[in-house]
Amino acid sequence: MKKIHLLLIKAFIRPFIVTFFVVMFILLMFFLFKYVDDLIGKGFEWYTIAEVMMYASASNVAMALPLSILLSSIMTFGSLGENYELVAIKSAGVSLQKAMRPLFVLIIGLSIASFLFSDYMLPKANLKYGSLLWDMRNKKLSFLIKPGVFNNSIPNYAMRVERKGEGAVDSLYGIMIYDHTGGNGIPKIIMAQKGRMAKTSDGKYLVLKLVDGVRYEESNGSGSASYNPRQAFNRMRFKQTEVKFDFSSFKDLSRTQEESFKNNAPMLNLKELAHRQDSLSKSLDSVNKSTKISAQSYFKQSNILKGYSKMIAPVRTIKGSILTVIPKEQRIQALQNGFDQAEMIKQVVNNRILEHGAREKEIIKARIEYQRKYTLAVSCLLLFFIGAPLGAIIRKGGLGLPVVIAVVFFLIYHIISTVAEKSAKEGSLDPIFGMWTAIIILTPLGIFLTYKATVDSALFDIDYYKQLLTSLFKRKKSKTLD
Secondary structure (H helix, E strand, O other): OOHHHHHHHHHHHHHHHHHHHHHHHHHHHHHHHHHHHHHOOOOOOHHHHHHHHHHHHHHOHHHHHHHHHHHHHHHHHHHHHHOOHHHHHHHOOOOHHHHHHHHHHHHHHHHHHHHHHHHHHHHHHHHHHHHHHHHHHOOOOOOOOOOOOOEOOOOOEEEEEEEEOOOOOOEEEEEEEEEOOOOOOOOEEEEEEEEEEEEOOOOOEEEEEEEEEEEEEEEEOOOOOOOOOOEEEEEEEEEEEEEEEEOHHHOOOOOOOHHHHOOOHHHOOHHHHHHHHHHHHHHHHHHHHHHHHHHHOOOHHHHHHOOOOOOOOOOOOOOOOHHHOOOHHHHHHHHHHHHHHHHHHHHHHHHHHHHHHHHHHHHHHHHHHHHHHHHHHHHHHHHHHHHHHHHHHHOOOOOOHHHHHHHHHHHHHHHHHHHHHHHHHHOOOOHHHHHHHHHHHHHHHHHHHHHHHHOOOOOOOHHHHHHHHHHHHHHHHHHHHO
């Protein structure tokens, strides 16, 4: 390998690593901003939050890798052009295509690695990420008491507080508790002006210390009969009392079985996605056949008379309404039977249409995820052939203009791919075409920029456009004078 090739590889790897981790950090911050209410303040251990952040980072690789390749390639060739190193390379007899070959091989390696990652690692990471985030968002902690609303997170209790946290973090004011532990269907009601939460030393119980309140308790009378209309109502005032809640079931995070999320398309590899498409297609065919059989069962000619009667009757032509053939005393009953048959067919078909639509959407999702495995690898190559020529043309390094241009082109790519993917999910576009739309649109741009960089085009040279405009004005001025 030539020294020029080593120079280019070293110049590319450094900004690539930096931009990759910077983009991953930014995307991780977006994740935290989105789910901060579900993660913070629920008593999770630090390693649980770190675990879900790690899985979220793995799912962000599909966006961070193409963007970092685009940004680092613009920065690399922009700095080389700004320092006239590209001019020196070309003067040594090495063309831009030859200079890009080692980086092209490196990008191919990154593309293959991204494909293997999306096929083997990403489905497992998405499975663990989805299941863990589901459990964290649905964890019921007894201290999650929001003011002004009833909280049912504690089994057999409903609690409402007017405000909390005044003077102390664990203080409550305007407390109302419905106790359903009696088992007779009549809750006990406890009302207190204020209270304070605390846990027992063993962590099994949450103790709510109440001050200045009333306990209302209603029970059946003491008669021996099974039903007694007389009831006893007790009201007890207290200065201080305590209510214990079982805290053991809320202490640790209970995990849902990951197999419950296994059928989601983002959590499957290529082989599993192909198998899922086949199974869904077969189930869709069975839905169509069962719908046809169910609809045919309501037509008498299809299953009762046809093929069973040996009588030969002449064809009878009915003029006008078919009701004229039916006797008057049976017309109402015939109309009602026909209406009932039509309603039954309508209900059956509508239910099967919903089931058919759900199966079709699952097939579309599986096809989209199947194509995503390949589009990630190809997008890395495409954005490199957009970024490297752009850097050679603009001849600017650093984190200024290259970052702006990289973000603009990546936003164009991301918007096109997002809109096309959404259209594919809705059924407006074919899933294969929808996933490859952005690549199909931007590939001619990459070819055009590579050609312009090869012929040393001044595509983004401001001085070139200034000279062009001044020459045009001079020509117009000379023509007017003539």
